[in-house]
Amino acid sequence: MKLDTCDLAAYATMRADDVLILGQRLSAWCGHGPVLEQDIALTNIALDLIGQARAYYQLAAHGSSDGQTEDTLAYLRDAHEFKNHLLVELPNGHWGDTLMRQFLFDTYNFYLLEALTKSSAPELSGLAAKAIKEVSYHAQYSAEWVIRLGDGTEESHSRMQSALDILWPYTDELFEDTSLDVAVHALQVGPLPSALRADWLAKVSEVLQMATLTVPSLDGYHQRGGLHGKHTEHLGILLAEMQFLPRAYPTAQW
């Protein structure tokens, strides 16, 4: 059995959507960070994520019969066609909110990429082998900030605990197995997201403990829908801004 080209394109697009939307969020920090060194560091992560999005979209567009390109995929789809997790589209909030969101996602992204390096699809394993080098650094950077701010001052501790409490209900969706994941997994192209949960939870719990933060209970109600195109109100606004030029001037080349 061989994976349908459409399935591989849909899978790559799904992976791309996460890193594009998160990269777009991070890019809004550029020039506004709390200290110059960190402004530069977060911009670096935005650059890596958008670079990864391009690689995934190019892979998706490569097999397309309808003339898709990395840019049509990023700029000419509406919110319901995006299949990113809700977590990545949430607003930046303050520096602590951004770094907590980043830490929760980076840790997931690390284990995802680790699995994808073993993909039976060479295009994906190659992409993952390159991306995981970047994401190892992202995960280390965001974990360090979570620890520093969690165990910093009383104010920073309380800000980080509240960031964690707000973001936690969006983490369960990271481990949802869609029918596409199941199909991809059957061919050893990609992992079942549910299989990444244990590693993720162990790492996240370890870091949160070092940060003196309390892991929220797992049995709370969780937010889902992104993987099926049902998003928060925030994504439409993000896309309106991001897609403005190609939408307003459809015949222009940039």
Place this chain on the structure above:
Amino acid sequence: MGEEFSLEHRFQAYIDAENKIEPKDWMPENYRKTIVRQMSQHAHSEVVGMLPEANWITRAPSLRSKLILLAKVQDEGGHGLYLYSAAETLGVSREQMIDDLLQGKAKYSSIFNYPTLNWADMGAIGWLVDGAAIANQVMLCRTSYGPYARAMVRICKEESFHQRQGYEIMMHMAAGTPEQKAMAQDALNRWWWPALMMFGPADAASPNTAQSMAWKIKRKTNDELRQEFVDKTVPQATFIGLTVPDSHLKWNEVTGHYDFGPIDWEEFTQVVKGNGPCNKERLAARNKAHQEGQWVRDAATAFAKKQQARAAAPVSATNPSAA
């Protein structure tokens, strides 16, 4: 006084022999002040200069252009860092310099008090603003203060790359749809005169030039640099089919330079005084980032102290959390 005179005399002779002044060398107080002022203004310009371009990062029209713009704005932050470090060699702290900026006491290049209104502005800034900056910075690679000159060598390499990227955007827009060409022309119209003002007042109105030239901080006058920029840039505009917004612009066979129209120095003075279109917004944006980052910086400091204390404390075998 005699001793001071002799020191200054030797200092000048040392500079005249094309030596670099290093942080621990004796230098006249005014030389130190001039260098600190110039380097800190330059650093502030890099950091404030991130804002007008950052304004378009989230709206960059392709993934490639978004990456290029992000990387470019990030480079500017990096230039700010080198320059603050270079200025710190003269005993002024980065905190103090940033404080002066936030309180409106320190200047930065007035060009960044103009707004970025369409995507072609990303081209115009690279082509004209970075182009004008390079004319100045190439000269500064040979400035007499060693740390400044060395920082500029690295910065110039990146800036000339930015300038080519900017021109590439302009070339692409000028050759695009009628709307894109109109954006490119509009951007040139708005950035041309402010770019010429970047070189500072006319030589006749620039009282500090003579001393800066004698100390080889500057090696060319404002007017010389401005003329070089016009001569280089006008043919580039013509090549991509854009019109420089100056009805007096004319090639002069006799001088071998372009003649150009009068600069509106009243506008320049007003923008320097804080009355430009974006002065207040730019300073407010820097202050907002600084204030909102206060708790983050405080937490980082507190955490670092705890870490030091933990490293210094004896490890207890009975208390695993002590490790």
